[in-house]
Amino acid sequence: MYITVRPPVIRSQLNRRLFSHSPLNILFFGSDQFSIHSLKGINDLRQDGSKVGKLQVIARPPKWCGRKNSILRYPPIVKAAEELGLSSPLLCDTNADLVNLRQVVKDGQYNMIIAVSFGKLIPGKLINDVLYALNVHPSLLPRYKGASPIQYTLLNRDEKTGVTVQTLHPSKFDQGSIVARTKPLNVDQLLAKGITSEFEDDVPIKTAIMMDQLGMEGSNVLKDVITHGLYLRDCNETTEIEPSYAPKITTEMRQINWESDEPESLLNKLQVLGPIFTHKQITTRDGVTAKRILFHDLKVVSQCPDDLKKPGEFTFDESKRNLYVKCKTNCVQVNSIQFEGFKVDNAKQFMTSLRKRCGPEMAQQKVFL
Structure with missing residues (x-):
């Protein structure tokens, strides 16, 4: 896949040694099918054994839903983690819950955080406890920063879209540095590919297709970033893409x-x-x-x-x-x-x-x- 990045710049001999010899121990924050694709990609690298060591999923707690709140529904990534044979996800919802993960980071010697459609801001205190913190976002940033980039892409009938891997900002959503991006992808061609994964019945059809197709694209970019050490480079890439926002759907x-x-x-x-x-x-x-x-x-x-x-x-x-x-x-x-x-x-x-x-x-x- 063509990725719009410059060759990696290694910042120090320490980073070079870490990249060459130390597998990444990753806390993975996710929720939906878009994030599941990235989780599967990282798990593939874990099974290869050279790039990823530990992999622990962090998910949101279940919610009561359905008529008269009769169904307790867990985020889809909980089942995905089970099917991949990973440890049971740790459930966190409040800022205090997330800050308390600092002890998990210390005890497990985790050195990377990856957040994909988690829906909560990862606290700066937790980010500062690891060497690397990345996010996979379903748009070509800085276009459609915010919670609903897929929906705004479709509602505005954009011709092109894509996926961005960025660093996590310690206090704001989607304000990190761009590490890698896909090439612009044709929206109609993505929609024509249809769904390859299972979705709940209440996920709208076009949104489901884009979550699926962009999820696979994002997984490939993320694997590339990890495999080639692109997260080690100095990220100051400029872009001609006009900034815009995709706030929560009301x-x-x-x-x-x-x-x-x-x-x-x-x-x-x-x-x-x-x-x-x-x-x-x-x-x-x-x-x-x-x-x-x-x-x-x-x-x-x-x-x-x-x-x-x-x-x-x-x-x-x-x-x-x-x-x-x-x-x-x-x-x-x-x-x-x-x-x-x-x-x-x-x-x-x-x-x-x-x-x-x-x-x-x-x-x-x-x-x-």
């Missing part, structure tokens, strides 16, 4: 604006962020209010039914059993839809329950807000 980003959103934009948003939502007026004992409606599956159609005139209006075709909603231009066909707090319905089930859930008067108003 609930508001999933809301539909019927007046401005195009059908293709809604489909893309659904495939990147997961279920998108609108509102429908309903009648309650306290009067008229708005109920959130979630769209789980839709597709773009080229022709709208004649009775749809304004954005947000919807109609049901009895013969085709299809629900159509008017957008700024053209329509979307909604296949899976849900009144918040109820089960996911198909179009026919949604229309059948409309009167009961909205009240007779509001059920007659076939429009989403």
